[in-house]
Amino acid sequence: MTSTLVTDPPLDCPVCTRLVEFREGLQRDFPDWFNAPVPSFLGENPRLLVIGLAPGMRGANRTGRPFTGDYAGDLLYETMVEFGFAKGQYQARPDDGLTLTDAMITNAVRCLPPENKPTGPEIKACRPYLMATLDANPQVRAVLALGRIAHDTFLTALNLRKAQFPFAHGARHDLGTRNLLMFDSYHCSRYNTNTGRLTPEMFKSVFTSIRIDLPRV
Numbered sequence: 001m002t003s004t005l006v007t008d009p010p011l012d013c014p015v016c017t018r019l020v021e022f023r024e025g026l027q028r029d030f031p032d033w034f035n036a037p038v039p040s041f042l043g044e045n046p047r048l049l050v051i052g053l054a055p056g057m058r059g060a061n062r063t064g065r066p067f068t069g070d071y072a073g074d075l076l077y078e079t080m081v082e083f084g085f086a087k088g089q090y091q092a093r094p095d096d097g098l099t100l101t102d103a104m105i106t107n108a109v110r111c112l113p114p115e116n117k118p119t120g121p122e123i124k125a126c127r128p129y130l131m132a133t134l135d136a137n138p139q140v141r142a143v144l145a146l147g148r149i150a151h152d153t154f155l156t157a158l159n160l161r162k163a164q165f166p167f168a169h170g171a172r173h174d175l176g177t178r179n180l181l182m183f184d185s186y187h188c189s190r191y192n193t194n195t196g197r198l199t200p201e202m203f204k205s206v207f208t209s210i211r212i213d214l215p216r217v
């Protein structure tokens, strides 16, 4: 990346008091874990930006790579490999050699929130990093929002009205700015798949739609 924009927060980012206290407790209890704001996972010149909610406790918060180490990553990376947005074999570790192709992955909130529920002020506090990530990658043409929070915070970052672009699984929105499309999916969490809210087929159909707008290069 050639940009000098600060796209990833410092590993000791002090902004969100509640999340910092949670992080420090985990640093004491699990000193071998990453336990810090998780940086984005980048492919080269990505056209697709995938936005998750926040690191999972035993996923990205433990391993330091988005969606790595928990169920959500199993489904996400399996699907991204199938659709040509990732290469290699996902083995749930940051050193598994998996690479992204034409894609990058980030989270709306970079620190682990208790019970996977960030507060409004925490989402707002982390939004500048999401915006800087987009600014540093002007070639991005499509955004995949995994869940409503990712959807909403991205619209807010772009000063767009949520009422104009309502969240719905499988929706495709032409945002009318920066030549950007946004696709919505329910989050690929274990909870959503266990409850049948999101099936692997439903998730794949979103990637099928993305591939219509972003054909393989």
Ligand code: SF4
Pocket: 009, 013, 014, 015, 016, 019, 020, 037, 109, 110, 111, 122, 125, 126
């Ligand atoms: S959530 Fe974002 S802004 Fe808040 S402490 Fe973590 S990195 Fe900093």
